[in-house]
Each structure stands twice: as structure tokens, then as C-alpha cells.
Amino acid sequence: MASILAVDDSASMRKMVSFTLRAAGYDVEEAVDGVDALEKAQARKFDCVVTDVNMPNKDGITLIRDLRALPDYKFIPMLMLTTESGIEKKQEGKAAGATGWMVKPFNPDQLLKTLLKVLG
């Protein structure tokens, strides 16, 4: 099963995302911010990264940019979770190398559907 790194500084969102993904059979690891995520991503290779944008220490866009610079993550799908107001963020995220985005709030079904899009 595909492994996914779920990054969010909000514990409830992180729990929701990882619970949903685990229930669908994915192998999920959680990270609390960009720094934590980068560390974990270097320790093992994930098949997909799902990250919040607004986080302390290192935000999601910087994380995506940093990850894309790693050979292992050149082509890995990376999704960012944005809010409806984040149009400019989407562009910024794309420029950093994000594969796509999900607009918050979303429900577990939408999340799984979107993941199938990149992991299917």
C-alpha cells in the first residue's frame, strides 16, 4: 500500500487526515510542521505528501520546494491543503512544485477521491 506523509500543525486535522487514510489502507506517517516533515521524508521515501500550507517553523510551500530538491521526491505527488481564500497560495504552491491542492474544509470522502487521483 502506498505510504503517505501527512503534515499539519493542527492535531485535529492531522488526526482526521491520517485516520481517514489509514482506514483506507494507506500507510500514513504524521508530521507536525515543515521541519518535522522534511526530516521524516529524508528518513524514508513516501509515495505521496499531503501538507497544510500555513504552519509554524516551515510552511507547506517551503516544504514542497525543499522536498522537490531532493532526488527521491522529484516526481512524488504532493498535495497542499488550502483555504478558499488561498488563490495566490495555489499559484505559489504550483511554482514550488505542488502537484495539486485540496480546498478546506473537505470531508474524508473528498480527501480519498483526491488521493486516488494522484495515487490511483
Place this chain on the structure above:
Amino acid sequence: MSIDMSQFHQVFFEECFEGLEAMESGLLTLDMGDIDSEIINTIFRGAHSIKGGSGTFGFTVVAEYTHIMETLLDEMRDGRRKVTQPAVDVLLGSVDCLREMLTAIQNEQNVNNASVEKHKTALEVVLNGGSVAEEPALPVEQEFTSEEVSFNDAPDVDEEESVELEEQGWKIAFCPYLDLLKTGNDPVRLFRELNELGELTTTVNIQDVPGFYELDPEECNISWDLKVVGDISGDEIREIFNWVEGDCEMEIQPLAKAVKLPPVVKKIDPEPTPVIIPNNPAPKSVEVKPKPVTETKKPDSQDSDNEAAKTTAKASSIRVDTDKIDTLINMVGEVVITQSMLGLVGENFSMDKVGQLKRGLAQLERHTRDLQQSVMNIRMLPISFVFSRFPRLVHDISSKLDKKIVLKLVGENTEVDKAVVELINDPLVHLIRNSLDHGIEMPADRVAAGKPETGTIELKAYHRGGHIVIEIIDDGRGLDKDKLLAKAIEKGLIEENNLLTEKQIFELIFMPGFSTAEQLTDISGRGVGMDVVRRNIQSLGGNIEIISELGKGTTIAIHLPLTLAILDGQSVAVGDETYIVPLVSIIESINITERMLNKVAGKGETFRLRNEYLPVIRMRSIFNVHSGNPTKSKEGVLVVVEGQGELCCLLVDELLGQQQVVIKSLEANYRRVEGVSGATILGDGSVALILDVPGLVRFSIR
């Protein structure tokens, strides 16, 4: 797949309250003259997360409310809006309002709409108010709108859609830029999705693929002509290509329709897009078929969902540092190793392995102790959980009282049991209110007394022995002994010619019905008195003391046990029974014989210890123990204990060992018993009662 979202609510609420606290302390530390953008960022992030979470978990009221806050904070963050004190005050009010809303929702009560509306209006006034910084504001905003327009421009083909539908299909020229793969997008996936909408035919153009030696396999050199047949709306097609919009050139046309639609994607760079390779060079993403798994797992996960929901509804949760968990896991590993070692020794046991066995057991003991320590550590929280609320309290009250007061926090990282953290808050609030109200003088009075205009309250926590000490130190007017005495006499709490030590005089304020404030204000003196404070602290197994100097200030020190779950105890034997005396309350132990006790008429027995007569409690008679050798009571051990500042002696048969005991509640399993605070299970499986020393001392005084 349906997932019960309510299982995440508990975490969400806790996180919200934490976020609100962070926002609050951020708002309080904002210095109008010199705005720290990192602080604004933190505050913004708080609002942002609450909004995101509440939207996801379906608390729309909260989401709508935080949206306004977020907008305001966003403008402040970008420097489009000046941070002003009134705005900060409104935001602080909003933090309170949100807290109320969330508490109401958490307790499944109705949200107080009137108050929410009030705060909302206040926020909107600030948002629409004139405090917007003039220049930088407009251009930025314009930029956004213009971008939004161009963004929305693309899909404005909607009108033609009804016509398109008749054509039953689409023709798509899809020409990815070289870098498409580097965003993790894979054309294959797009095609798969298209194929789900309708029958897909792909034609590959490989004329742009360079020769083998020039080929860079990380680039996408192929382009495609696609045809999807079916009753598909243009939006569905565009949705699929949504993510690659900026990474390709693309034309979407309805089949058999000559009219060219406006291209969905801006044609920015018409640079010829080369290439192709018959074997798709795109690095394959791992092929997974999660669908069947989802299905088979469904009943399972459903069950566990419900289970989880049930438990979260009741249990309160705790956040634990991952380091602590790692240590714990480590320890468990050690125990497992020791256990298997012991198992090996036991398998073919012979007497020559006794040494090995002893070593193993010693190791097991050590590991169990460490394991216990680590487990207890999980319950330990930094006292900052409590302290962090006080800056706001001090801020609000001091401005209400027109006093100038700074609060200093020291030792916020001192750790203490979660139960203590939860129960210590109210007493601390009371004590700090007292310091603010009665302790610190008005600025003018302070200056007149030769003190700095601004008063200081220091809140300090540190470990001492097995205790945590919390001190509230103010540099205010201090306690006036004469005034206290006069008051106590006036209230009839003591008799006029009583001679009291300084300590005893200070302790008068803990007596029920004692209040020195000339008039009760709404800040302190609201029903709960210092007597309640002391009782609460004593019920936690702690004590409270006052040190004060007139004109210089007052220090109130609270001593609390680090944990309420484990206790260092001295086991004592009374007949065949074993009792546990909390080690902290033991002053000393003395071997005595019956003759050394004095009988005082009407006052029971006393023991003379260094010119002081202390009451003696015979454990045998108080607990009705008849077993054991009665002659032994001719001589025994007196354990001198202290409770509530009073000394008394417990007469027991002998002292056994000292050990840490795990406290089991007697009330939960049986009922409350006078003189006993709980029970524990000893190594041999028997039950020992833990003595409630203050209770026994009270008993002996009566």
C-alpha cells in the same frame, strides 16, 4: 467510506483552546510601538487553524466568526492595516467570545447568539473602520482582484455548455511543458480519469522527442491529442486538468464543432513542445489499488469508529511529548528482554543458575521502577498550562483598577501531574486576584512610599524534594499584623488576649468568614474566601504558607505533591495489619515503652517531646485491631506526624519498610472512611490502608 467525524472533536476543542491561549498571550505581548511580525503571525495562525478545523468538523458559526478575525489579522500581517490598541482589545474580546462559543458547543449547549453578534459587530467595525493604513493597502488588494478575474476568466465558457452537450464529447490537444512531471503530475493519471468520464482515445505525438543522446528522461517530451466520447460537461473536463493548468498548453473543443472556444489555459509560452518516447519516461508512481481494500475494511473501521467515538466522549485526553513516549517504549523493550532472559533461566533451572536468576530479578526490579517513572512522567505537564492564563488576568484587572502591574513568570516549565494542574487553577486565580486587589497599591501610593510606580507580581514554580512549590510574590503593601488581629477579634474569631505568633496571625486570613478588604470589590472577595483556597490545596495533599512584611510585600507559597497517583510511604505494623503513613508528614519516629506516655484527664494520652506535650493516637484502638501479640503494645514506636501545622503521635507496633505505593481510591471501591485517604496493594497481594494524617490530627484535637 463514512467516517465518524465526532471522534476528532475532542482533539479539535483542545487544540482550539490552546490556540486561543496562544492568540491571547500574543495579543497581550504586542507592543504598539514596535510590532513583531512573528507574533502577529502566531495570532493569525491561531485564528486560521480554528477556522479550518471548525469548517471541517461542521461548526459553521465558529468558522464564520473566525473568518472575520482572520481577515483582520491577515491585513495586519501584511502591513495593510495598522495594529492599534482598540483593535487589539476587540480581538481579545473575540478570543473570549470564541472560547465561550467553543465551550458551549463542546458541552452541546446553545451558543449565545447575542454575545456572538455583539463581538462580530465590533470586529466588523474595526475591519471597516478607518484604521487601514493608506498606501500599501489598495495596490495589494487590486492585485488580488485582478488575479481573481483572470483566474475566473478561463472557465467562463459555461454559457456554451448547453450547446456543447449535444455534441457528445470533447477533443483535447494536450501539450505538457517539459517540466510537468516535476510537479508530481503524471499524464497517465489524467488519462485514466478522462477514461472514467467516457471512452477515451489517445493519439501520441512523438515527433518532438530528441535523439537518444540528448534525451532527458525527466522531461516530458510527448504531447497528446485526446478524444473523449460521452455526455460530459466542459467543467468536468476542466476539473481534471485543473492542477496542470500552468504546466501545459491545452485546447479543449467540443467534438464536431468547428468553433474554437477560448483556450482554457492562458497560452503563455508557445515554445514548441518537443518530443516523445514510446516507453513513457515518466517515473511511475507506485501502483496501488486502494479500492478493494477500502471495501473489505469497511465494516471493521466502522466499528472502531464508533468505539473511538464512545471513548473520546468520556475520556479527557492529554498531549504527550514524543520523547516521553520514546523513553517508555525503550523501557518496555528492556523489560521484555529481561523477561525473556528470566524465561531462559527458568527453562532448565538448576541451583547453579541462582546467581543468574538474582541478577535477572534485580534487573527486572530496576526496569520496573524506571518504567513506572516513565509512565508517571506521561501525566506530567508543565505548569505553564496554568500560568499562561494569568498575563491576561493581570492585564484586565490591573487596567480595571487603574494600577500598573507587571506579571513575571518564573519556572513555567516545571512539570506537575495533570490532576494537580487542573485543580490548582482556581486557588491560584483567587490568590492572584487578591494580590492585584489588596496587595499592590495604587501608583500614587506606591510613589509616596518610595517604591516604583509599577508593581510586580511574580509567579514562580520550582521543584523541591518530591514537591512542587508555587509562589506568588508581590511587592505590595504587605499584611498588617495589627489590623489582622483587630479584625479577627472584632469578628469574634479569636479572643482578645490570645497571644499569637506572626505565622498564626497571618494564618488568620484562612479562617472562614475573614476578609480584610474594607469593601468587597468585584475583583476579589466574591464568595470564595481564603478558607476555600486553603481547603482546596489541602485536599490536593499540599499546604500553603504566608510570609509578609508590612510595606514590602507578601509571598504566598503553595507546596503540592508532584503526583496524586503515587506516594512515598512508610509502612507500619499494627497487629497483623499494615498501614501506610505518607512519608512527607512524618517528622520523626521514636522507640518508646508504655511508661513514657502520660495520661491527662479529659485529654487522652500525651507524650512529652522536648518540652512539648503531643497528643497520642493509639492505632490499635482507633482502627480496632485486636490481632497480634498484645504484650507487644507495651512497647512500640511513636511516629510523630504533622498535619495542618499541628503535631501528633501515632502509636504503632513497629516500622516496616519505606516504599512507593500506588494510591487506589477507597471511595470509588468502597466508601469514605474517616482517617484513611486511600488504599494500596502490597507486594504480597494484601491491602494496606493509607492514613489521612490531617484527618487523624483533627481527630486527635477533638
